Amino acid sequence: MTEYGRGPGSEPWHPEDPLYGDGGWEGQQGHTGHQPAYGGQPQHQYPQHPQQPQQEYADWSNGQPQQYGRQEYDQQQYQQSYEQQQYAAQGQQYAHRDQQAYQEGGWDGTGSHAQVPYAADPGDPYGQQAAAYGAEQPDLYGTPDAYPPPEPPARRRAEPEPEAAQSRPDWDPGPDQGEHAFFAGGGADDEDDDEPETRGDRRGRGGKGAKGAKSKKSRNGCACLVVLLVFGGGLGGVTYFGYQFYQNRHSAAPDFTGDGTSQTVSIEVPKGARGVDIGRKLKDAGVVKSVDAFVSAFTTNNGDQIQAGAYILRKEMSAKSAVEMMLDPKSQANVMVPPGQRNIAVYKAIDSKLGLAAGTTRDVAEKEFKNLGLPDWANADGDAKDPLEGFLYPGTYPAAKGMKPATVLKQMVARADEAYGKYDLEAKAKALKLENPLQVITVASLVQAEGKTHDDFRKMAEVVYNRLKPTNTETNQLLQFDSTFNYLKNESNIHISESEINSNQDPYNTYTQKGLPPGPIGNPGAEALTAALTPTSDGWIYFVATDGENKTEFAKTYAEFERLKDKFNESAGN
Incomplete structure (x- = not known):
């Protein structure tokens, strides 16, 4: 039978019945130790079939053939019969209670419920609880507040996972648990779902109140604010860099005007320096206002003729004035060593360019010659008057005020070592019968x-x-x-x-x-x-x-x- 309360029925339900083939009450198979039936009625004991050879039966309840042995088939038939009796007993109990209430004047003919108490159903836990406290139990059966009748297993919803299950690594909390509401898609409007409110919901078991709704709205508001800030910051960054790009491409580079102040600085231009390299040095020293301005003046005013060396320039000069001054030999602060010049003359020139007292550079050469980079074979004869003689290689070297004599001397010795290193002087000396x-x-x-x-x-x-x-x-x-x-x-x-x-x-x-x-x-x-x-x-x-x-x-x-x-x-x- 397919309707609740029509009779126990001992045979299995018809395959066309929608409840045919359910896996058991509460979604489980019948337990080995049987509990009393709903309403406190004792459970009937059914004899077990004697052991027989295993036979296979096909079950098509799930749309696919499943093979069972004879004993498993009998147990399944028994389980289905037992569940049908449970549904029938429950239906009879509700019908008996309504009939008794009607006979005792439970209905007043106007459609309102009579105020006639009736005994609490021993199988109803809510009725027992109210009776225990001496209160009258209202008859809610048939009203919207009534506890819903049990649904067939195929229509029931799964119970929420217990807390123990939530600790398992494979447990998926779902969009409302463990995820932010914004990314899970939950919002204030998601409160209105299609699930019916049960009595457990009324008693506060996971109920959704105004506080929960407000919390979700707050979370959604924070998420929106974060997104707004991110997009707003990105837009501001794009705007700033776009403006800078436009300025660099279409506006003139920052530059000073005039020939500069009375304050002077010395700038050293290394060999092979490009216009941008010189521009960085001038900007760092406060000579020009920007590298771009100097590069522009460098390319349009024969800046490629600027030679390596030291230059005395003024601060806060226009880029064009700086280039013109560096092309003027008078601004150069260099020491020139002509071929054949003796060291004594080089020392005097360095003292003059650096603004030092006479003899300062010579004293440094005598005391620090071993630390100036001489090759190993230099000063082989201890009788040499000046160990640096022959190693201040001819050329032009920067020597401006503020520089140290040892710095200038090191550049000269390094140039000599480089020039002499191009030849195999050891082999040449032997070939020429020199020591x-x-x-x-x-x-x-x-x-x-x-x-x-x-x-x-x-x-x-x-x-x-x-x-x-x-x-x-x-x-x-x-x-x-x-x-x-x-x-x-x-x-x-x-x-x-x-x-x-x-x-x-x-x-x-x-x-x-x-x-x-x-x-x-x-x-x-x-x-x-x-x-x-x-x-x-x-x-x-x-x-x-x-x-x-x-x-x-x-x-x-x-x-x-x-x-x-x-x-x-x-x-x-x-």
């Missing part, structure tokens, strides 16, 4: 000091090597160079008396001491170094500056040398 690379630099310094032109350099180098040979019987391995004696005296005098020369026994006096001096006598340039490494092989051993200054002539014998000497005396008026 070490320092002697190669010494020969180059002699060539630079005695030679007058580029053509003279290679011949002068051959003169040095021929006079150093042990087979030299012309001068007996004496160089006899005036330049070495002048270095000793820190002079540049070509008129030296024989008595003065012969009385001096200093290692740098090549008239009295055989071989090379202890070290270079100046800073040779690239041409002199190349000539020292590639001398001629024509047999030159003598030379004379016949005009006293610029013209040098060479001889292979002593007789030729005497003729050149007479020529010199004639030009000098002797």
Whole structure:
């Protein structure tokens, strides 16, 4: 039977019945230990079938054939019969209660319920609770407040998961639990769902009140505010950077006006610096207002002709004025080392450019020469007067007020080390029968000091090597160079008396001491170094500056040398 309360019925329901094939009351199979039926009626015991061989029966209740053994099939039939009896007993109980109430005058004929109490149903837990407290139990059956009749298992909703289940890792809390209401889609309007309100809801079991609605509205409001702030901030950022982009593309770069203030600063421009590199240095020093302004002036005012070095500039200059001033040699604050210049002259120039007392840079060179970057083979001979001689490489170096002498000297030594490092001086010295690379630099310094032109350099180098040979019987391995004696005296005098020369026994006096001096006598340039490494092989051993200054002539014998000497005396008026 398919309607509640029509009779117990012992046979299974018809397959067309919508409740046919349900899995049992409360969604579970019948328990082994049977509970009393609804309303306190005892449960009938049904004999179990004796053991028989297993047979298979097909069950089509779920639309798919399921195989059962004979014993499982009998148990299922028994369970379905038991549930039908439960539904029938419950229906009879409600019908009996209504009939009794009517017979006792429960209806007054007007449609209102009579005030006639009736005994509480022992199977109704709510009726027992009210009776226990001495209160009259109202008959709510058939009214909207009545406890809903049990629904068939196929129509029932699943009970909420217990708290223990919520702790399981695979438990999914759903959109309203564990998720923010904004992202779960819940809102104030979601309170009106289609689920009927049950008595448990009235008693406060998870009821949704005004407080819950207000809380959800607050959460939704916060979420909307966050989204608004995020989008608003993003829009503001886009607007700001867009404005900056427009300004950079279509407006003039910030720039000062005029030729600047009276305050000056020194700027060092390294070798190979680009316009943007120079612009950054000038902006950091307060010379120009922006890098872009300087780059613009640099490209339109021949800024590519600005040389490496130091410059004295004024603060707050227009970019165009800064470029023009850097192109003016007067603004340069550099020390220039010409080829062949002695260290003593370089030290004086550095003191002057840095605004230091005379002798300051020389003292630094004597005390700190080991920390200035000299190569390992430098100062091989301890008798050298200045360990840095020959290593302040010719060139232009920044030297402005505020810089330290050691900083300027390090740049010069580094340039020399780089230039000399291009040659295998160890191998070159051995091939030229010299003791070490320092002697190669010494020969180059002699060539630079005695030679007058580029053509003279290679011949002068051959003169040095021929006079150093042990087979030299012309001068007996004496160089006899005036330049070495002048270095000793820190002079540049070509008129030296024989008595003065012969009385001096200093290692740098090549008239009295055989071989090379202890070290270079100046800073040779690239041409002199190349000539020292590639001398001629024509047999030159003598030379004379016949005009006293610029013209040098060479001889292979002593007789030729005497003729050149007479020529010199004639030009000098002797």
